[in-house]
Amino acid sequence: MRFSDFTTLVDALDYAADGNSGMNFYSGRLELTERLPYRDLRDRAIVLARILLGQGLRPGDRVALIAETGADFIVAFAACQYARLLPAPVPLPPTFGGRDAYCTLLRQMVSGARAVALLAPTWLEDWLAEALDGLGLKFHGSVAQLQKLPEAAVTLAPPRPDDIAYLQFSSGSTRTPTGIAITHRALMTNAGAMIGTGLAVRPGDRAISWLPFYHDMGLVGFALAPLIGQLSVDYLATRDFARRPLGWLSLMDQNGATISYSPSFGYELCARRASNALPQGLDLSRWRAAGIGGDMIRPHVLNEFADIFAPAGFDRRAFVPSYGMAETTLVVSFAELERGVETDRVDVETLEHQGRAEPPATDSNGRSRDFVICGRVIPGHELQIRDEDGAALAEREVGRVMVRGPSLMTGYDHRPDETARVLDGEGWLDTGDLGYLIGGQLVITGRAKDVIIVNGRNIWPHDIEHTVEQLDGLRTGDAAAFAVDDDKGERAVVLVQCRPSDDGIRRSLIQAVTAVVSQVHGIEPQVVLVPNNALPQTSSGKLSRSSARASFLSGAFASEGGA
Incomplete structure (x- = not known):
């Protein structure tokens, strides 16, 4: 096994292609739908690279890739490496949200990336004409459509270590999604540190992921890093995980996976679903690195997960807290292995x-x-x-x-x-x-x-949110706290998702939130009730406080009731 001595992603794939490992894609029913050995990935990518160049693209051009969890995305991403094109992964339509909003976002991201081509799943074909009208792309469509076109008779020149390998869009938690330029050298360094030091990958390890490919943890952590480390990796689509979180753990047991990652909310979803009974026969004893990252890590959530799944063999010492961001390729720090959450x-x-x-x-x-x-x-x-x-x-x-x-990134594109x-x-x-x-x-x-400053005190919004979410009837993700400074002065605002429509229940909830925040944090907030699923999220599933604050200031929640 080689980890960090490759100079480019192409070098790493050429080496991995000589082995027996690869990528495997599963349905929500945990049925294998696609198998992609690294040797097949290399061969398919080289063909697709020549086809892309045959469409008039030139080295250095940008290609937007709609990041569906499947082999086509990975092949297209690798093809861009062999053709020295810059792939820019963009998200799928969200589960909640209309066509118009997604087409506007897609157009914004394709334009922002200065893409000259776009590859998308076949089922999105009807949306593309609307989203891409007037952008003058040299090609847009599916990988299947592209594969029917002729290859260019060209020699593929390898990329250099300091060439940009891809553009990673930021999650949008604090700004409009922005392209982050990552070189091959940065990618090789970060992935090498992750698999060689942070996770100490060893023979026999196997990874599993439900994280989206357009997010840095999903792309770098569980697509590119396993390839660089010659690991086999199994995938569930993010939407399938959301519908059936315990499928993640069942697939881990089924295939003997040893490494997987999730933000805290993924562990919480699983704990909630298994709070009454564990899946019969579930065995998590081989899970040695259960990574946590992507948001503030909530220790009580992880403790609950460890308690619930201990009878299935989960060892709480497997937890690996870490910190990172797309601007550093992915990881910045790792907690020590086999220590759990400290x-x-x-x-x-x-x-x-x-x-x-x-x-x-x-x-x-x-x-x-x-x-x-x-x-x-x-x-x-x-x-x-x-x-x-x-x-x-x-x-x-x-x-x-x-x-x-x-x-580190070379900069924002x-x-x-x-x-x-x-x-x-x-x-x-x-x-x-x-x-x-x-x-x-x-x-x-x-x-x-995000820090809320009241009377010279620095109050962390996630502290307020956690306090509110402990109230009966609420759950993690139901609250958003932020500060506003307008003609009413500086104050803390708490948006709370409320499902009941009964006026009495809603008034009682406002009173309860106001009282508990005042008691625990010493401030009296403005409490506003918002509809279920109304709090905005980033592309990685995190609460976007900046978007929530902007919506509040625009009057979007004015009719929902508050105090």
Whole structure:
């Protein structure tokens, strides 16, 4: 097994093609629908690369790829590597949302990527004409349609390590989705650190994923990294996981998978579905690396999952907290293997008033909070915590998380001003996240832009959301907290998804939310009830507080009721 000594993704695929591993795609019923050995992936990609060049595309051109979970997407992505084209994965239509909204988003992303071609699933063909009208693409359609066209009689020149390998759209949690340029060198470095050090991949390992290919964790973590490490990997479509979360675990048992990842909400969905009874005969004893990332890690969710699935052989020491983002290719830090979720308990008053993460006094009756320790920075990289003036902070002092190293993006595609705001002249990336160090390990406390400042106190919105979601009838994802500053002054707003329509129940919920936030956090929020599924999410399934705040300020929830 080779991990980090390849220079490009093409080199890695050429090597993996000589082995017996590959990718396998399953239906929601856990039936194998497609098998893609790496040797077949290489052969199909080379043919498709010549066909793309035969359509008038030239090395350096961009190709938008609608990221359905299937072999066609992977083949098209690899074909772009052999043709030295830049693939830009874009999302499928959401489960909830209309055609018009998706066509507008698709048009925005294709234009933003400066794509000259688009490959999409056959079932989306009717939507493409509307979304792409007037963009002058050289080709748009399915891989099956493209394969009917002639190949160009060209020699495929290999990419260079510092060539851009792909454009990764940001999740849109704090900005309009933006293309992030990642080189082959950055990809090889990050993937090598992930599979060689962070997860310590070994012979016999097998991966499984339901994460979408348009998100960095799904694309890099469970499509490109397994290829680079010659691992076999099994896939469930994200929509199938959403319908039947326990299918993820059943497939893991069925195929003997040892490595998988999920944001906290994926573990919570499984725990909720299995709270009454486990699937009969489920065996999770071979699952040695259960990664968590993609959002704030909630330790109570993971503890509940571990308790529920312990009878199925799940070992809570398998949890691997980590931290990363698309701007660093994927991963920045990994917790140590076989340690499970380790937390640091801090005094909330000291955190909010002084910006320090101090343990609670032994005789203190004040509020405390457990933060998950996300481990040490990956090899070859540096990490610092800095204050607003750019000065490095000592351990346990909360500040902006800064990272530097060979995994970083070259910048935001065609956005030099935005790139300059986050990447300084010395190569340091401002992640936009807040955190602190403890024993050289990273702890994330939230996003800098999300912090609610009331009377000089820094209050983390996810703390308020967690408090609200513990009320009877509510669940994780039902609340969004943020600050607004308008003619009514600066205040905290809490949007709460409410399913009942009875006026009495709704008034009682508003009173309960107001009371619990006032009691626990010492502030009186404005509480607004919103319809079920109304809180916006990013492409990776995270709550988008910025979008929720924008909708609130635009008056979108004005008629729903509030206090």
